[in-house]
C-alpha cells in the first residue's frame with residue numbers, strides 16, 4: 118500500500134496523568150528511522166533491522182541522556198492500525214517522562230500529531246471505514262456495557278456492512294437506468310419498472326428499520342435522562358439512594374445552570390440512567406417542593422424518562438392528578454411506594470388513574486427494584502438488547518444520512534408514480550447512494566472527514 122503521507126507523526130497516546138504505563142506512538146514512512154535516533158539498545162541493536170510485530174527492550178535517550186526505559190513495539194506497513202510503519206514506546210507513565218520522550222522524537226524529525234490523526238490515516242489508507250473510525254472513539258467514550266458492545270459491533274463492520282449492502286442494491290438500479298438512458302436502442306426499462314419499485318421500497322423499509330434503532334442507540338450510548346417526581350415524602354430521595362446504592366454513582370455538576378443542579382449516573386442492566394436534578398430531590402426545603410408539582414413541571418420538559426413516586430399510605434389528591442397530567446405524554450413509570458405499610462392507594466386504583474402498569478415497591482426496604490429495572494429495559498429496548506441480528510444506529514451523523522437517503526428514495530417513488538422521465542429517478546437514486554456513502558466514507562467530502570477526525574482525542 119502506498120503511503121498517502123510523506124511525514125511521520127508522533128503523539129502521547131495514553132492519558133496525561135501519572136499512570137502505570139505511558140505510550141508514545143509514531144506513525145509514518147520514517148517512523149522506524151526516527152525511532153532509532155532516540156532508541157538505545159543495550160546490545161546496540163537497531164529497530165530498522167527488526168521484523169514487524171516484535172518488541173525490544175532499551176532506553177529512550179536524547180543527547181546521550183536517558184529519559185526513560187522503554188519497550189519498543191514495532192509494526193511494519195501495512196500491518197498496523199494506520200497502515201503505516203509504526204513504533205510504540207511503552208514507558209513508565211509519568212507525565213514529565215512521556216512529554217520529554219515526545220519532545221525528543223519531535224527533535225529527531227517527527228511532527229506532533231493532530232487530534233485523531235492516526236485514525237484519519239487508518240481511514241485514508243483504507244484500513245477502516247468511517248463508521249469503524251467512529252466506533253473506535255465510541256469505544257473510548259462508552260459509558261456502559263451496551264454502548265461498548267454496540268461500538269465493538271460497529272468496529273467489526275456491522276453498520277457499514279448493512280449500509281453498503283443497501284447502497285449496492287440502489288447503485289445497481291441506478292446503473293440500470295443510466296444504461297437504458299445511454300443506449301435506448303439496446304436497453305429498455307419496459308417491464309422492469311415494477312421490479313425496480315419493489316427493490317427501492319424494500320431498501321427504504323430496511324433504512325426505516327435502522328432509523329427506528331437510532332432512539333435505542335442514543336439511549337444506549339448517551340444514557341437515559343431520568344427524573345424522579347412525586348409529592349413530598351413520597352420517597353423520591355429514598356428511591357434515589359436505593360438506585361445509587363446499586364452502583365456507585367458519578368456525580369457531575371451540569372455546567373451553565375444557575376441552580377444547584379446535580380446529575381448522577383447509574384448503570385442498571387448495562388443501561389445508563391442519568392438522574393437529573395438530584396440536588397433538588399435531596400433539598401426538600403425548597404418552597405416550591407412543598408407540593409411537588411412545580412418542580413415536576415420544570416423537570417419533565419427535559420426528561421427521556423420520568424419515575425413517578427406515589428406514597429401508598431396517603432390518599433391520592435389533586436397534586437397527584439396534576440403530576441399525572443404533566444407526565445402523560447412522556448415515557449414514565451409509576452411506582453407505588455411504601456408497600457411495607459398498610460396502604461390506602463391500591464395498584465388497581467393507580468393503574469386506572471395513570472393508564473399504565475404500576476410497580477409496587479418499598480424504597481426503604483429495597484423491594485421491587487428488579488421489577489423497576491426490568492420495566493425500564495422493556496420500555497427502551499423493546500424487551501432486551503440483542504446484538505446477534507440487530508444493528509443499532511448510535512451516531513447522529515449516521516442517523517441524519519439515513520434520513521436523507523429515505524427522503525431521496527421517497528422522491529424516486531414519487532417520480533415513478535408521477536410518470537416523470539427516468540433521469541429524474543436516477544438523480545434521486547444517486548442522491549440516496551450519496552447519502553449512504555457518506556456514512557461509510559465512500560462519498561464524504563474532505564472537509565467533513567477533517568471535521569469528524571478533529572473531534573477525536575489526541576494520540577488516537
Ligand code: GDP
Nearest residue numbers: 348349350351352353354355454455479480481
Ligand atoms: P421525598 O420527600 O419524596 O424525597 O421522600 P423521602 O425519600 O425523603 O421519604 C420520606 C419519608 O418516607 C422518610 O422518612 C423515609 O424513610 C420514608 N420512606 C421512604 N420510602 C419508604 C418505604 O418504602 N417504606 C416506608 N415505610 N417508609 C418509606
